[in-house]
Amino acid sequence: MSAAPVRASGVGGAARLPGGAYLVLDADACAAAARRPADVAAAAVGAGVRVLQVRAKRAPVRDLVALTVDVCRAVDGTDAVVLVDDRVDVVLAARARGARVHGVHVGQSDLHVADVRRVLGADAVVGVSAASAEHLALVDASLVDYVGSGPVRGTSTKPDAGPPLGLAGLRAAVAATRLPVVAIGGLGVGDAAAVRATGAHGIAVVSAVCAAADPASAAARLVAAWADAAGAGSEAAVDPVEGAAGAALGGPAGRSSGAPAADGTPSVVAAAGTADVRSVEVAR
Secondary structure, eight states: OOOOOOOOOSSOHHHHSOOEEEEEEEHHHHHHTTOOHHHHHHHHHHTTOOEEEEEOTTSOHHHHHHHHHHHHHHTTTSOOEEEEESOHHHHHHHHHTTOOOOEEEEOTTSSOHHHHHHHHOTTSEEEEEOOSHHHHHHOOTTTOSEEEEOOSSOOTTOGGGOSOOHHHHHHHHHHTOSSOEEEOSSOOGGGHHHHHHTTOSEEEESHHHHTSSSHHHHHHHHHHHHHHGGGOOSOOOOOTTHHHHHHHTTSSOSSOOOOOOOTTOOOOOOOTTSTTSOOOOOOO
């Protein structure tokens, strides 16, 4: 007989995971820009980013543990939330070395969230990837703190990411769960207003900061764009893949996102070649 799953602590997901800018510190993206992820982390947190996810898909596990510890040390003494992509064992190993790692984000093929919660305990921050109506319906809100939904836009860096949700699909995902939703996939600074208008809790980026000419400045612009969008009202962007993606999720259901319709409003896109351009995001 299996043990009952440990439930999340009584603090709600929105309170446990700061909203707004969510930076995925991808080891490959940082390496391509000749930067240490820890340096990018420090710059981003200094600019106001409050959620970091350490990701190194191709790194040996020992290297990932060392990378996680390095990032945690770089933001020690701040209120930044540090998560690890996929690997619960890395969270445990980094904690054993004294690193302040808050939790993990897992995908549909990773360790089940019930097992994640049993291993990491009630106080850990646990996120899960879920975009389809089927996956969203299976998310146990008593075990998970937030949902990562995407890809919102197409991404060439992860061919198996699935078809883009578009803004309508993201809006439907927000409406289908009472958990905070973090948008991911092909997003950059110029998308902040449109993403926030869907009711999403946060916007996850990789290259928009990691590969920017000045990561601190790019992070500051992302934080400011999200804050400015709080009063933007109907500034959601028109998206060519909205209709099909929204229909695939069955349309808005469950709690209302409170987001206005985006029909007829102009797309929010930065000029190509700048740090504000929609980044090539590695979506789950």
